[in-house]
Amino acid sequence: MKKLALAALAVLALAGCESTGMKLGGGTNNTVTGGAAGGNSQGENSQLEKCDSPVGTVSLVENQQAGWYTILRNEYRLPPTANLLRVLIQQSNCFVVVERSAAGMNAMNRERAMMDNGEMRKGSNFGKGQVVASDYGLTPEVTFSEDNAGGFGAALGGILGGRGGSALGGVAANSKTREASAMLTLVDNRSGVQVSSSTGNASNTDWGGFGTLFGGSAGASIGGYSNTSQGKVVSAAFVDAYNQMVRALRNYKAQAVKGQGLGGGGRLSVDGSAAPSQTSAPGAKTNVRMTMKQAQQRLNELGFDVGTPDGSAGPRTQNALRTFQQDQGLPVTGRLDQATMRQLSE
Numbered sequence: 001m002k003k004l005a006l007a008a009l010a011v012l013a014l015a016g017c018e019s020t021g022m023k024l025g026g027g028t029n030n031t032v033t034g035g036a037a038g039g040n041s042q043g044e045n046s047q048l049e050k051c052d053s054p055v056g057t058v059s060l061v062e063n064q065q066a067g068w069y070t071i072l073r074n075e076y077r078l079p080p081t082a083n084l085l086r087v088l089i090q091q092s093n094c095f096v097v098v099e100r101s102a103a104g105m106n107a108m109n110r111e112r113a114m115m116d117n118g119e120m121r122k123g124s125n126f127g128k129g130q131v132v133a134s135d136y137g138l139t140p141e142v143t144f145s146e147d148n149a150g151g152f153g154a155a156l157g158g159i160l161g162g163r164g165g166s167a168l169g170g171v172a173a174n175s176k177t178r179e180a181s182a183m184l185t186l187v188d189n190r191s192g193v194q195v196s197s198s199t200g201n202a203s204n205t206d207w208g209g210f211g212t213l214f215g216g217s218a219g220a221s222i223g224g225y226s227n228t229s230q231g232k233v234v235s236a237a238f239v240d241a242y243n244q245m246v247r248a249l250r251n252y253k254a255q256a257v258k259g260q261g262l263g264g265g266g267r268l269s270v271d272g273s274a275a276p277s278q279t280s281a282p283g284a285k286t287n288v289r290m291t292m293k294q295a296q297q298r299l300n301e302l303g304f305d306v307g308t309p310d311g312s313a314g315p316r317t318q319n320a321l322r323t324f325q326q327d328q329g330l331p332v333t334g335r336l337d338q339a340t341m342r343q344l345s346e
Contacts, residue, residue, distance in 0.1 A: 032239060035091075048243065055095065056095060057134050058137070059137055059138070061139045082101065084238060135189060136189060141183040144230075180202055180203070181201050182234070183241060184238070193262065198244040199241055202235075202237040288345050290336070291311065299320045
């Protein structure tokens with residue numbers, strides 16, 4: 001009787017561990033549920049961050065050759081993370097999801113091919129010029145961790161011995177803490193600039209061995225959770241990462257490189273490299289024509305006050321030119337040279 005009482009206490013202790021459930025960024029039960037249609041959502045997670053209106057369109061960029069993806073698909077038998085993220089993003093109303101997967105694009109091209117072959121009925125309207133551009137690309141990554149949490153139960157099993165110890169040892173063998181870390185990276189598709197990145201974490205403790213200890217419906221009420229534990233942890237980690245990203249984007253401020261601007265050479269000069277003012281894109285004009293009056297008008301537009309444009313390079317105009325040249329990282333001459341005209345014309 002004493003051994004059975006100790007076994008019961010041990011089971012209650014383990015049950016207390018199980019009741020903690022999913023842990024994510026300090027919250028609980030942050031899994032992806034429900035559905036979405038347009039700007040409406042149904043049955044979504046109550047802790048999902050939302051936006052009043054979308055900030056742009058986004059496509060999912062999933063590296064299916066990555067090691068984590070192989071584990072996700074082959075070991076855990078989970079569907080692509082893109083399927084999960086589509087629901088999550090649409091429910092949040094922060095982005096409009098556009099199709100860019102191979103299967104989706106093939107389906108779109110198939111319909112257009114049928115139209116080109118005259119198979120479509122009139123008014124089908126599958127002509128060119130209707131596909132919506134993807135403003136941003138969102139790339140997901142996952143890291144898995146699975147630790148055996150059965151030491152406590154195994155130790156008690158050794159103390160109790162006999163049948164009670166054997167049963168508790170069965171619980172220990174099936175007790176594992178599963179953790180997942182998710183990363184999301186958002187890139188502007190026009191410039192290639194990374195706009196945002198975030199990470200999220202989640203974990204749960206799977207006490208699936210209760211089914212062998214209790215049997216019947218009592219065990220099933222807990223054991224069923226273990227069947228999808230990996231999926232729930234991954235889902236929760238993505239909710240955490242996505243929420244972190246949305247919170248950061250609410251106070252978004254674009255990064256700016258003073259002087260040459262983004263991709264113009266930066267502020268960290270390299271010995272032997274050509275100055276940005278001496279480089280140009282293929283096919284770009286190397287010589288720019290600009291009158292002094294036009295330059296004055298442009299300087300005024302940019303906030304370098306030269307007064308009323310009159311075409312005369314007086315002291316006020318020269319000072320404005322010097323300030324502009326210094327701001328742009330150009331040689332400070334106070335004259336309207338070719339490098340200055342190129343910068344003013346951009």
